[in-house]
Amino acid sequence: MILLLLAFFIFNLITCNLYPTVWCDEVTYSEPAVNWAKTGRFTTTVWQLQPPGTFPAAYPPLYTLALCPWVKLWGGSVPAVRSFNFLLMTLAAFFFWWACWRCRLVGNFSGRIWAGISALLGFGMSYSYRCSRPDVLGMLILVLLLRSEEHTSE
Numbered sequence: 167m168i169l170l171l172l173a174f175f176i177f178n179l180i181t182c183n184l185y186p187t188v189w190c191d192e193v194t195y196s197e198p199a200v201n202w203a204k205t206g207r208f209t210t211t212v213w214q215l216q217p218p219g220t221f222p223a224a225y226p227p228l229y230t231l232a233l234c235p236w237v238k239l240w241g242g243s244v245p246a247v248r249s250f251n252f253l254l255m256t257l258a259a260f261f262f263w264w265a266c267w268r269c270r271l272v273g274n275f276s277g278r279i280w281a282g283i284s285a286l287l288g289f290g291m292s293y294s295y296r297c298s299r300p301d302v303l304g305m306l307i308l309v310l311l312l313r314s315e316e317h318t319s320e
Contacts, residue, residue, distance in 0.1 A: 229300030
């Protein structure tokens, strides 16, 4: 499973500039993190309903705050920002596979592999993780909650 997820991660890194094109939500989610990395200020300049240089209040800041150290380390280019979501999605797929195994949600080995990989293949999720969107962070948090439930029930 780890090799399959690594292959998906590498494929996404190689093809991240091909599709989809950068869109406005992607910029508004990642721009405060890029500003923090470059200037030390967690502000927005692209949101049309806020004055430039103010705290980004258009969206909840959890995803953007989680993106800050990543952008500081890898830069603010499109591949760098999108690779954060690739990492989150790879972790979410791995922990979903793990939960299918540990919680006995899927009985056989090949079914668990397909369950883990299926998290990467749905259009709704693949579009979200191929862009810089917070949906994937929410999915990872939900899968980690499932894992924590598994540990408390033992």
